[in-house]
Amino acid sequence: MGADKDLLSSSLSQDYAYGFSSEIETETLAAGLDESVVRLISEKKGEPPWLLAWRLDAYAKWLDMEEPRWAKLSFPPIDYQKMIYYASPKQKKGPKSLDEVDPALLETFNKLGIPLREQEALSGVAMDVVLDSSSVATTFKKTLSDLGIIFCSFGEAVQTHPELVRKYLGRVVPSSDNYFAALNSAVFSDGSFCYIPKGVRCPMELSTYFRINAMNTGQFERTLIVAEDETYVSYLEGCTAPRRDENQLHAAVVEIYAARDAEVKYSTVQNWYPGDKDGKGGIYNFVTKRGLCAGTRAKISWTQVETGSAITWKYPSCILKGDHSVGEFYSVAISNHHQQADTGTKMIHIGKDTRSRVVSKGISAGQGQNTYRGQVQILPSAAGARNFSQCDSLLLGSSCGAHTFPYIDVSNPTAVVEHEATTSKIGEEQIFYCHQRGIDTENAVALIVNGYAKEVLKQLPMEFTVEAQKLLGLSLEGSVG
Amino acid sequence: MLSIKDLHVSAEDKPILKGLNLSVNAGEVHAIMGPNGSGKSTMASFLAGREGYHLLRGKVQFKGKDLLSLAPEERAGEGLFLAFQYPVEIPGLGSLQFLKTALQEIRKYRAQEKLKTTEFMKIVHQHAETMGIAMEMLTRPLNEGFSGGEKKRHEIFQMAVLSPSLSILDETDSGLDIDALRTVAKGVNALRAKKNAMILITHYQRLLDYIVPDKVHILFEGQIIKSGSKLLAQELEKKGYEELIASYQKKLSDTSA
């Protein structure tokens, strides 16, 4: 595939820019996918038989499915037989210090305001050294385990807590859910597992330090979060720093299970390589994210800042099953140059007096195409359900596009569903006003866009808001004037 | 400070400024008056560097530099400030965040050190008090939902914080109640100093009772047709433009005859 090759060669030529050379171990499977590949992945990871069976079942379902093409996205066919589905973890020989890292990369880090220690880790400075010497991290780990919180890689959880994984895996996103979820279920590489036992409030954002750890989990990432009765956890996925990967297709699955009075806040900052200015290369990001508010008064809140990827296909959703449960979706999605984003949410109201709130802020620049696709479904059982959706689009320039597709399906007469949508442009008047106050075009656009996205940004964990604000500005550099 | 020589400017092929001459020295306050559509706002916007105008002829020097060769944000960096006739709203953007960025960028242009947030806030508190601006208003998004008077007051507050050397106030007095007019005048007078200059664009003598100008100019069809002392404004208040314009036109036809 042409684009594949371009991406590969560009990421290879970028190797130096990212400050490390990778020594790839020999044990990499040939390209292609069949049952033996699924078996081999499971075997390599030392998985129990039930998990192999689960993978095989997913694989069989995937074979019978077709790649969805209903989204407003255009991309060449993906050849699933040309991809490599298993590679043993890469050994990286990193630079010894930041002095050896490309200054251009460090400049980006500094523009984003990423702390020094994280810069080291992100640019591949001998990671274990960084982490081992981080006493903060050790303290964090101790605090968590004292509370009975399990937070580890998915693979580790399969070994140490197989009963929990087995109980919840696929419960919210069944392997048959959609084409990409089925593929992920068959071949997922690794990911994260998080379990909050009854009555525990997780005292820290599962983020600051851990976001480094969560890197390199591969192209088929799987995350499972279980929050038992009366719990709270805030989880942060991703990183504002630009991320490159030679794998063009990413198909992750995130499942959240929230029991009675559990609250889960899930925040994402996605900044995968978007391709170059002409739309060459870039990551295809097909993600399935869903949360189940299983118990009464459970609450799940998704916040996403999507600035990267060539293609984003992503609809973090909430199933509001418990009475009085609450689902929220806050999103900022940028599509600049030739980026395409088709993103939104599904709020499925099943329980009584369930509430959902959707705030979507699309930003299109260059030739970017930005689509909001949202579904609000009120089942007959959901008496007194309420939904409010606000979908705004901001256009920079005249070659980009914004599209809104709200699907509303109400089967209970006592429900109230409200939908508002606006489209606006950055006005010359606004830019001139900023200019007159000494602010140049780039800073002006960053200020205006951040003002526009404020309602979403303020949902992010505090320490992350500033980085995200800068990221929005950086993503739009050069798009006006 | 500012010297405008034989300035001809058009917008969409329509000549608007037709041979404007104006010279403003440091420490002076000039008032510019003139009927609607005479080109007052055009002059202000053009000097500040707004797009959409064509320079046909003329020169503008600002503090010894060729003003028209500078980008608008560089003009601000050099110390030019425009209080807008219609201040723009920027939804969601906190007024203070905006102002802080502005001040930092201007300082950067002048190769001055970055201001610490505490120092910035000190300046803000000081001027907010003089200008009778509630801190609550400054936490709101820029000009969003501000009343007409609040917007104007906020412009003068920004001017005070940025402390420019030349301020152009485009009808800042329009739409102000009498108390607000007094506070705006207070703000302007506080900034009035030997090294600063101001151009007040106004329709009313009233403002000039509070801010006494050194000179008053009448702009008509893109030219200054008469200049004088503050007495000119009082005369205008009594007689209106008609008589002035008539005598100007008579003079014109006399010379061309």
Ligand SMILES: Nc1ncnc2c1ncn2[C@@H]1O[C@H](COP(=O)(O)OP(=O)(O)OP(=O)(O)O)[C@@H](O)[C@H]1O
């Ligand atoms: N961009 C433009 N394109 C075309 N005509 C313009 C443009 N800008 C200004 N004009 C015209 O130029 C003339 C002067 O406008 P300007 O706004 O400078 O007047 P003013 O003296 O400020 O008037 P007022 O007292 O009403 O504020 C008006 O006839 C106006 O319609």
Ligand SMILES: [Mg+2]
């Ligand atoms: Mg005007």
